[in-house]
Every structure is written in C-alpha cells, then in structure tokens.
Amino acid sequence: MKKLIVIFTLLATTVTFAQDKNAKATLEVDGICGMCKKRIETATIKTKGVKFADWDIVSKQLSIIYDERKTNLEIINKNIAAVGHDTKEVKATDEAYNSVHPCCLYRDPDVIGEHKKEN
Numbered sequence: 001m002k003k004l005i006v007i008f009t010l011l012a013t014t015v016t017f018a019q020d021k022n023a024k025a026t027l028e029v030d031g032i033c034g035m036c037k038k039r040i041e042t043a044t045i046k047t048k049g050v051k052f053a054d055w056d057i058v059s060k061q062l063s064i065i066y067d068e069r070k071t072n073l074e075i076i077n078k079n080i081a082a083v084g085h086d087t088k089e090v091k092a093t094d095e096a097y098n099s100v101h102p103c104c105l106y107r108d109p110d111v112i113g114e115h116k117k118e119n
C-alpha cells in the first residue's frame with residue numbers, strides 16, 4: 001500500500017510540474033492600427049515557444065502565453081522591436097521603425113492625428 005501511495009504522489013507531482021511550463025505575461029507595445037496588430041502578433045507567434053499572442057489596439061497591451069523553457073520576455077521584446085515596434089523594454093531601431101507601412105508610423109504626431117480622425 002505504501003508503494004502505491006508513493007507512486008501516486010510522484011505521478012501527481014510530475015503532472016503538476018509539467019503544467020508550470022506555460023507562463024502568461026502582458027507587454028506594452030506601441031502601434032496604431034490593424035496592420036500593426038497583425039505585425040506585432042505575427043512577430044510574437046513566430047518566436048519559438050510562444051503559444052498565444054493578442055495585441056489590443058486601444059490599450060497597447062500584448063497578452064502572451066509562452067513556454068519558459070524555450071524563450072523568455074527579453075527575446076520576445078527583441079523580436080517585436082525587430083519588426084519596427086517599440087516595447088517598454090526595447091526600442092525599435094530607426095531602420096526597423098521606418099520599414100513599417102506609412103500609416104503605422106506610431107511615433108509621428110500627424111499619423112496619430114489621422115487615426116484619431118478615423119475613429
């Protein structure tokens with residue numbers, strides 16, 4: 001009977017630890033429109049280990065679920081910045097920022113004004 005209890009305890013512990021591999025996080029990411037949303041989410045999902053990404057245009061919040069054994073927030077932030085979007089932790093290079101579509105230039109006050117008029 002003792003052996004059965006020990007085996008059951010080990011199995012329960014293993015299952016519990018296996019479920020802890022997925023972490024949830026929210027990142028602040030600059031962007032302005034639907035094209036930005038697609039670019040941000042695609043860059044995030046293409047990061048090895050990321051299982052879910054959803055960026056909200058209004059709040060600028062990116063919700064993610066990722067496997068901590070395969071990636072980390074630093075890598076995810078760098079991948080987002082590489083496609084031209086600033087995060088709170090990593091600023092996109094001017095080259096990456098200037099590669100986005102002209103309507104996605106979220107640092108430009110004129111572009112921001114145009115998007116506000118549309119909404």
